[in-house]
Amino acid sequence: MIQVYGLSKTYPGGIKALEGVSFSVNKGEFVFVTGPSGAGKTTLLRLILLAEKPDRGEIIFEGVNITRLGRKAIHQFRRKIGFVFQDFKLIPRLTVFENVALPLEISGYPLKKVKKRVEQVLMLVGLDNKLFNQLPPALSGGEQQRVAIARAIVSNPPLIIADEPTGNLDPDLTVEIMNLFDKINLTGTTLIVATHDRSIIERYRKRTIFLHKGRIVGDERF
Amino acid sequence: MRGFKILRRSSKGPQIVGILTIGLAFTIFSVFLLGIENFQGIISKWQQGIEILCYLEPDLPDFKIKEILDRIKNEPPISETKYVSSKEVKEEFLKEAGNLLQGFEDFEEELFPNLIEVKLKKPLTVQELKALALRLQDIPGIREVQYGGKWLERAYESLNFLKGLLLVGGLLLFGITLFISANTLKLVFYQRKEEIEILRLMGASESFIKTPFILEGAFQGALGAILSLALSYLIFGFLHSKIPIWVLPYLPELKFLSLKTMLSILGLGLFSGMIGGWVSCVGSSS
Numbered sequence: 158m159i160q161v162y163g164l165s166k167t168y169p170g171g172i173k174a175l176e177g178v179s180f181s182v183n184k185g186e187f188v189f190v191t192g193p194s195g196a197g198k199t200t201l202l203r204l205i206l207l208a209e210k211p212d213r214g215e216i217i218f219e220g221v222n223i224t225r226l227g228r229k230a231i232h233q234f235r236r237k238i239g240f241v242f243q244d245f246k247l248i249p250r251l252t253v254f255e256n257v258a259l260p261l262e263i264s265g266y267p268l269k270k271v272k273k274r275v276e277q278v279l280m281l282v283g284l285d286n287k288l289f290n291q292l293p294p295a296l297s298g299g300e301q302q303r304v305a306i307a308r309a310i311v312s313n314p315p316l317i318i319a320d321e322p323t324g325n326l327d328p329d330l331t332v333e334i335m336n337l338f339d340k341i342n343l344t345g346t347t348l349i350v351a352t353h354d355r356s357i358i359e360r361y362r363k364r365t366i367f368l369h370k371g372r373i374v375g376d377e378r379f
Numbered sequence: 380m381r382g383f384k385i386l387r388r389s390s391k392g393p394q395i396v397g398i399l400t401i402g403l404a405f406t407i408f409s410v411f412l413l414g415i416e417n418f419q420g421i422i423s424k425w426q427q428g429i430e431i432l433c434y435l436e437p438d439l440p441d442f443k444i445k446e447i448l449d450r451i452k453n454e455p456p457i458s459e460t461k462y463v464s465s466k467e468v469k470e471e472f473l474k475e476a477g478n479l480l481q482g483f484e485d486f487e488e489e490l491f492p493n494l495i496e497v498k499l500k501k502p503l504t505v506q507e508l509k510a511l512a513l514r515l516q517d518i519p520g521i522r523e524v525q526y527g528g529k530w531l532e533r534a535y536e537s538l539n540f541l542k543g544l545l546l547v548g549g550l551l552l553f554g555i556t557l558f559i560s561a562n563t564l565k566l567v568f569y570q571r572k573e574e575i576e577i578l579r580l581m582g583a584s585e586s587f588i589k590t591p592f593i594l595e596g597a598f599q600g601a602l603g604a605i606l607s608l609a610l611s612y613l614i615f616g617f618l619h620s621k622i623p624i625w626v627l628p629y630l631p632e633l634k635f636l637s638l639k640t641m642l643s644i645l646g647l648g649l650f651s652g653m654i655g656g657w658v659s660c661v662g663s664s665s
Binding site for chain 2: 206208228229231232233234235236237240246247248250259260263264
């Protein structure tokens with residue numbers, strides 16, 4: 158599904174975030190990207206999302222070199238990816254329902270079907286329907302992350318990228334959220350999850366790419 | 380549209396300040412426009428009442444006067460002519476002067492020339508009036524033609540000058556509205572930067588992100604223009620009530636801005652606000 162070749166990124170001030178990173182991820186795979194702070198995990202995910210441009214290297218997604226896409230094609234590409242971040246990245250002025258409906262509206266999903274699909278996904282991630290009309294700041298961290306996951310999967314993207322999705326959650330909630338990711342992966346969705354939490358990696362025993370100072374130092378398959 | 384909802388639910392402070400500032404700028408413009416429209420009305424009133432006086436050479440025989448009258452009547456713009464003898468001119472003069480000239484009733488009639496009063500079918504432009512006066516002046520037997528053209532010419536020159544100012548003012552106002560809308564919305568845009576980044580990551584197109592800002596700009600501009608019309612109406616009412624009663628008969632009926640002008644102001648607000656909204660997002664694409 159994704160092939161990454163020789164990806165490098167240096168930030169202003171000469172800070173090397175990634176250097177010559179190459180790997181590939183198959184369709185339906187669940188991959189952890191791990192490493193200490195500053196290893197380049199977030200940069201790698203942002204480059205795959207095309208939130209930043211690499212200095213060198215190529216990313217091939219479903220056979221297309223996405224590093225060379227034009228603006229319109231970038232919009233189309235991003236609609237194929239769901240994302241989940243540590244800080245949830247929900248829009249505080251929109252209700253839970255509206256936040257989850259956003260990707261559908263952006264991709265022009267028939268409006269009549271939006272309600273049904275959003276409710277279905279919110280139920281799937283285990284959110285009580287009393288919360289549907291709440292604004293995100295009124296929810297707990299775990300609930301907000303469930304909303305973010307619901308938003309990521311609502312349009313059925315083939316790939317989900319998660320950057321430290323459990324970083325703000327307690328151990329019990331971490332397990333709940335990771336179980337949810339596992340469930341999503343079982344439906345055939347590819348997942349790339351960046352985490353520095355070794356306990357998660359040990360518990361779920363998925364393929365893990367180890368990054369250190371911007372380079373891949375290990376790629377273990379369990 | 381969710382993008383619009385995000386914007387509508389953001390803090391209203393900058394938008395309100397923007398609308399008030401646009402409203403005040405437009406009020407200055409509208410009051411100026413009000414002055415020009417009414418000044419134009421005054422000039423039109425003068426034009427309607429304009430009369431041409433043709434002073435005749437002394438001692439013209441009756442048949443010559445009749446000949447002159449016939450030639451004047453042949454001019455298409457002229458509706459009516461009236462011959463006034465020097466005797467009648469003197470009587471009229473003394474009547475109008477009233478007590479001021481008491482004791483001077485023995486003026487020689489010859490001091491007052493015979494004249495022909497000419498009325499027009501419809502108001503003419505300054506150029507048309509000038510041309511007509513020149514043609515009348517060429518008729519043998521007519522010594523001098525007076526029509527108050529200089530007055531009218533000066534009034535038109537002033538009006539054209541004011542219209543020039545109006546154009547400059549309009550352009551300036553367009554720029555001001557654009558600047559205010561753009562900056563107000565830029566502020567909102569920066570406040571919402573993170574949310575816009577989220578929308579972009581979800582694959583939102585530029586039009587999905589920018590359209591709400593353009594509509595918001597149009598809304599601000601239009602609301603500012605409506606506010607200015609309301610303020611101008613209050614100012615007009617106030618000034619109207621302050622005009623001394625003795626001046627009123629000399630003025631045409633003072634009117635508030637015409638519907639066409641009001642719609643133009645609204646359109647200017649809407650359009651400049653819309654461009655301001657667009658400018659606020661320029662250079663923000665990722």
